[in-house]
Amino acid sequence: MAENKNEILGQEIFKNVGGPENVSKLIHCMTRVRMTIKDYDKVKMTSLKAIPGVLGVVEDETLQVVVGPGKVNKVAQSMVDAVGVKLGEDFPTVSGNLSLEEEAAINKQKAKDKYNKPSKFKEVLKSISNIFVPMIPAFVGAGIIAGIASILQNLVTAGTLDSDSWSQIVAVLNIIKNGIFSYLAIYTGINAASEFGATPAVGGVVGAVTLLTGMNPDMPIKNLFDGQALAAGQGGIIGAIFAVWLLALLEKRLHKVIPDSLDIIVVPTISLLVIGLATIFLIMPIAGVISNGLVGAINFVLNVGGGFAGFVLGALFLPMVMFGLHQILTPIHLEMIDKTGSTQLLPILAMAGAGQVGAAIALWIRLRRNKEFVEKVKGALPVGILGIGEPLIYGVTLPMGRPFITACIGGGIGGAIIGALGNVGAIAIGPSGLALIPLIANGRWLIYICGLLGGYFGGFILTYFFGVPKEELQKAAEYDNISQKTNSHIVQELADDEGVTIELKSPLNGTVNTLESLNDGVFSAGMMGKGVAIDPLDGHVLSPISGKVETVFPTKHAVGIINDDVEILIHIGLDTVELKGEGFDALVDEGDLITVGTPLINVDLVAIKEKGYSVQTAVIVTDTEKFKSVEPEQLGKIRAGDNLIKLLK
Incomplete structure (x- = not known):
C-alpha cells in the first residue's frame, strides 16, 4: 500500500508541474524531489502545494518539492520509473500530451536493442560500459597528464633529466592524475549504483571500502581463507562492481519493508554494514585466494621462459588487472629489480596495452561509419598509446566482448616477441606503452618497440578479421546506408553565399x-x-x-x-x-x-x-x-x- 501511495504522489506531482514532458531531469536529496523544469508557466504552483503529502515547494535553479525523509527516494524512483529513465538522466523529449504509461512504453521501447536481442553476457558487458563511459573524459584528461608525468619521471630515473629541477613538476602532475586513478573504486561505485538502481552515494562508499582506508598496517585485516593480510584494492574494479550490484539488490528489498519514517536511517545503515562486511570478508578474500594461487602459476611460466611465457603473460595481464589480481606482481617486480637490476616481467606485461591499441584501431576502421563510436575511440587511443588502458578497455573493447579477447591475444603476440628475444628489462616499475621506453635497461629499447609493434599489429589483425561482432557491423552498415541515401535522396542541397x-x-x-x-x-x-x-x-x-x-x-x-x-x-x-x-x-x-x-x-x-x-x-x-x-x-x-x-x- 505504501508503494502505491508513493506512486500516486509522484503522478500528482507530475500532473501539476506540466507533466513529464515539462521536466528535463529529476534527482532527489534527503527531503526533496528536485526537478529541472522546462517551462515554469506550466507549473500549477498553488495546486502543487496543496497535494496531500507535499510539505512545501521551493523555487530555485530546480523546482524542489518537499515530501520528507525516507519517502523522497521512493517517490522520486517511482517518477523516473514511470518515465523510463534513471535518476539524474535526461528525460526524453516527446510530443503531445502523453500519459505516464505511454511515455514509459515509448522509452522502454527505445531502450531495447534494435539490432540484436542481448544475451545475459552482453547485458553484463553493457552495464560495465555504462558505468565507465561517463568517466572517459576524466580518463582521457588525467591519462594524458599521467603519460606526460610518467615520461618525465622515467627520464629523471634514467638520469636524462635533473631530479632537482623536475621532481616537483612530476609530483604536481601526479597529484592531478591521482584524482581519478587513486580513487577509481569510488567513482566506479557511484556510477555502478546509478546503473543498478542503488543510492549513488552509498555505492561510492562501498567502492571506497575496497581501499581499506583507516586500516592499521601493523594490525591488518586477515583473509578468512588463508590468513594472509588483505591488500588495498584487492578484488579490483570488478569486485567493486559486484559489491554494488549486491547493494542494489539489498536496498530494493529494504525499501519495500522499511517504513518511510525510518527509511533514511535504516536502509543506508543496514546496506553499508551488510555489503561492507561482505566486501571485506568475502569478495576481497576470494580475490586474494585467486591471487595467491596465481603466484605459483606465474613463477612456473617465468621459469619456462621464452616466447611461451611472453605470450601467456601478455595475454592474461588485462583480465588480471580487471580483477585486481595484478597486485601480486609488484613484489615480483621489486625482487627482480633488486637481484638483477631490472624487471623483465614489466615490458612483457606492457604488451597487453599494445594489443588494446591495435584492436581499437581495427574497430575504428571497420566501424568508421558509426560516428558515436569513432568519437569514443579517438579520445581513448592517445591515452592508450601512453600506457593508460582504462578508456580502451571499459569504453571500447570490453563492452563488445570479442574485441577484448582478440586484443588480449594481440598483447600475447607482443609478449611472445619480447620473451623470445629475451633480456628486455625495466629499471623501475611504472607505466607501460610508449612511456616505458626511457626505463628500458641496457639500451634494448628497440626490442621493446618491436614488441609494441607486434602487439599493435597482432591486436589489429585479429580484431579486424575475427573480433568485430556482427551486430556492430550491422549498426555501422546502417549508418553507412543512411549516409549514402542522404547524399543521393535526402535533400536538395544548394550552395549559396551563406551556407x-x-x-x-x-x-x-x-x-x-x-x-x-x-x-x-x-x-x-x-x-x-x-x-x-x-x-x-x-x-x-x-x-x-x-x-x-x-x-x-x-x-x-x-x-x-x-x-x-x-x-x-x-x-x-x-x-x-x-x-x-x-x-x-x-x-x-x-x-x-x-x-x-x-x-x-x-x-x-x-x-x-x-x-x-x-x-x-x-x-x-x-x-x-x-x-x-x-x-x-x-x-x-x-x-x-x-x-x-x-x-x-
Missing part, C-alpha cells in the same frame, strides 16, 4: 499553415522546434526525407525520422494520442531505413474527425538549434513531395 540550403519535402497533400496556427501550446510556441502545420487532404503520410525511422509512437499518431543532417517529427492530429492508435496504420517500424516518399502511416481522417479530433499535422524540425533559419517554402495548397521547409545551415 547550405536543405529542402524538406511535404509528407501530405493539403494546405500549409504556420505552426503558430495550431491550437497546442507545445507546438505553437516552438517548444519542440520550428516547422509548419498541414491540414491534410488525404490520409497518406509519406517521408519528407531519407534516413532512419527513429521512433514510431505506440499510438501510431507520430513518427520521428533522422539522418546525418536533420531530425524530423511528424505529429498527426491534436490530442490524437487519446485514440490509442485507432484510425492509424503504421507502415514502418523503428530502425527501418527509408527514402523520400516512403509511405509511413495511413490515417482514417474521416473517423478521427467524427470522434471530434483535429487532423492538423505538425511537421517539426526537432534539432532547430543546428540551423541558422527554418522557414516554410510556401503557405497554402501543397502536394506531397513538393518543397515544404527550407533549412539554412
Whole structure:
C-alpha cells in the first residue's frame, strides 16, 4: 500500500508541474524531489502545494518539492520509473500530451536493442560500459597528464633529466592524475549504483571500502581463507562492481519493508554494514585466494621462459588487472629489480596495452561509419598509446566482448616477441606503452618497440578479421546506408553565399499553415522546434526525407525520422494520442531505413474527425538549434513531395 501511495504522489506531482514532458531531469536529496523544469508557466504552483503529502515547494535553479525523509527516494524512483529513465538522466523529449504509461512504453521501447536481442553476457558487458563511459573524459584528461608525468619521471630515473629541477613538476602532475586513478573504486561505485538502481552515494562508499582506508598496517585485516593480510584494492574494479550490484539488490528489498519514517536511517545503515562486511570478508578474500594461487602459476611460466611465457603473460595481464589480481606482481617486480637490476616481467606485461591499441584501431576502421563510436575511440587511443588502458578497455573493447579477447591475444603476440628475444628489462616499475621506453635497461629499447609493434599489429589483425561482432557491423552498415541515401535522396542541397540550403519535402497533400496556427501550446510556441502545420487532404503520410525511422509512437499518431543532417517529427492530429492508435496504420517500424516518399502511416481522417479530433499535422524540425533559419517554402495548397521547409545551415 505504501508503494502505491508513493506512486500516486509522484503522478500528482507530475500532473501539476506540466507533466513529464515539462521536466528535463529529476534527482532527489534527503527531503526533496528536485526537478529541472522546462517551462515554469506550466507549473500549477498553488495546486502543487496543496497535494496531500507535499510539505512545501521551493523555487530555485530546480523546482524542489518537499515530501520528507525516507519517502523522497521512493517517490522520486517511482517518477523516473514511470518515465523510463534513471535518476539524474535526461528525460526524453516527446510530443503531445502523453500519459505516464505511454511515455514509459515509448522509452522502454527505445531502450531495447534494435539490432540484436542481448544475451545475459552482453547485458553484463553493457552495464560495465555504462558505468565507465561517463568517466572517459576524466580518463582521457588525467591519462594524458599521467603519460606526460610518467615520461618525465622515467627520464629523471634514467638520469636524462635533473631530479632537482623536475621532481616537483612530476609530483604536481601526479597529484592531478591521482584524482581519478587513486580513487577509481569510488567513482566506479557511484556510477555502478546509478546503473543498478542503488543510492549513488552509498555505492561510492562501498567502492571506497575496497581501499581499506583507516586500516592499521601493523594490525591488518586477515583473509578468512588463508590468513594472509588483505591488500588495498584487492578484488579490483570488478569486485567493486559486484559489491554494488549486491547493494542494489539489498536496498530494493529494504525499501519495500522499511517504513518511510525510518527509511533514511535504516536502509543506508543496514546496506553499508551488510555489503561492507561482505566486501571485506568475502569478495576481497576470494580475490586474494585467486591471487595467491596465481603466484605459483606465474613463477612456473617465468621459469619456462621464452616466447611461451611472453605470450601467456601478455595475454592474461588485462583480465588480471580487471580483477585486481595484478597486485601480486609488484613484489615480483621489486625482487627482480633488486637481484638483477631490472624487471623483465614489466615490458612483457606492457604488451597487453599494445594489443588494446591495435584492436581499437581495427574497430575504428571497420566501424568508421558509426560516428558515436569513432568519437569514443579517438579520445581513448592517445591515452592508450601512453600506457593508460582504462578508456580502451571499459569504453571500447570490453563492452563488445570479442574485441577484448582478440586484443588480449594481440598483447600475447607482443609478449611472445619480447620473451623470445629475451633480456628486455625495466629499471623501475611504472607505466607501460610508449612511456616505458626511457626505463628500458641496457639500451634494448628497440626490442621493446618491436614488441609494441607486434602487439599493435597482432591486436589489429585479429580484431579486424575475427573480433568485430556482427551486430556492430550491422549498426555501422546502417549508418553507412543512411549516409549514402542522404547524399543521393535526402535533400536538395544548394550552395549559396551563406551556407547550405536543405529542402524538406511535404509528407501530405493539403494546405500549409504556420505552426503558430495550431491550437497546442507545445507546438505553437516552438517548444519542440520550428516547422509548419498541414491540414491534410488525404490520409497518406509519406517521408519528407531519407534516413532512419527513429521512433514510431505506440499510438501510431507520430513518427520521428533522422539522418546525418536533420531530425524530423511528424505529429498527426491534436490530442490524437487519446485514440490509442485507432484510425492509424503504421507502415514502418523503428530502425527501418527509408527514402523520400516512403509511405509511413495511413490515417482514417474521416473517423478521427467524427470522434471530434483535429487532423492538423505538425511537421517539426526537432534539432532547430543546428540551423541558422527554418522557414516554410510556401503557405497554402501543397502536394506531397513538393518543397515544404527550407533549412539554412
